[in-house]
Amino acid sequence: MEKRNRIICLAILFAAVLGLSCDIAESNAGDRFVVSKDNTVLDSETGLMWANEDNGVNSNWEAAKSYCETYSAGGYTNWRMPTLEELGTIFDKNSDKRFMTYSAITLSGPCPWSSNTRKNRARTIFFMGGEANTFSKRAKNGFRALPVRDAK
Numbered sequence: 001m002e003k004r005n006r007i008i009c010l011a012i013l014f015a016a017v018l019g020l021s022c023d024i025a026e027s028n029a030g031d032r033f034v035v036s037k038d039n040t041v042l043d044s045e046t047g048l049m050w051a052n053e054d055n056g057v058n059s060n061w062e063a064a065k066s067y068c069e070t071y072s073a074g075g076y077t078n079w080r081m082p083t084l085e086e087l088g089t090i091f092d093k094n095s096d097k098r099f100m101t102y103s104a105i106t107l108s109g110p111c112p113w114s115s116n117t118r119k120n121r122a123r124t125i126f127f128m129g130g131e132a133n134t135f136s137k138r139a140k141n142g143f144r145a146l147p148v149r150d151a152k
Contacts, residue, residue, distance in 0.1 A: 031044070032045050033102055033104035036074065038074040039052045039073040040052060040074040040076075041104045042151055043089065043090070043151075045089070046086070046089050047151050048082075048089070048149070048150065048151060049076070049148065049149050049150075050090065050104075050146065050148050051079070051105075051146060051147040051148070052105060053105070053106040053107070053108070054106070054107050054108055054109065054146045055067050055144055055145040055146075057108075057144075058109065058140040058141050058144075059113070060137060060138050061117070061137035061139075063140070063145070064081060064113040065081050065113070065115070067147070068080055068082075068145050068147040071147040073147075078149050079147040079149045080147065080148060080149060081114065081115040081145070081147070081148075082112070082115065082146065082147075082148040083114055083115050084116045084123045084124075086114075086148055087112060087124070087146075088125060088132075091125055091127060093130060098128070099127040099128060100127050100129075100130070101127060105146070107127055107144060108144060109142045110142050111127065111133075111135075111144065112124060112127070112143070112144045112145065113144070117137070118134070120136060120137050120138075121134050121135060122134070122137050124143065
């Protein structure tokens, strides 16, 4: 709880220094996720800031990477594609949503791409069961872009 409060305080302080608004809309998942009105979600457990929803369309890996790197919510421009490990932190095995994330984050497809690659293949987590899988970077049906950034 103390670490979460420090992260929230630092986020608010940085926002104030940069002249950005930091309107907090709600907290959930035991106050782990702080949802802001600027379409961002701060995970106080990991120190990551997520887009509150994915890109909403089928995307191959290159398109998803481009989307993440050009995303700009909350006044931030240093968004990126998450690692497989980072995606794992938002999988909620107890979720009653079709695509099992904590309620603060919405997926419109089951597989957000990760930055973990090997040659022409990339990793993802199947958010209907939690399994990590590897697919061709050209695959796009059901694949999405979900931007993340380090909030520290």
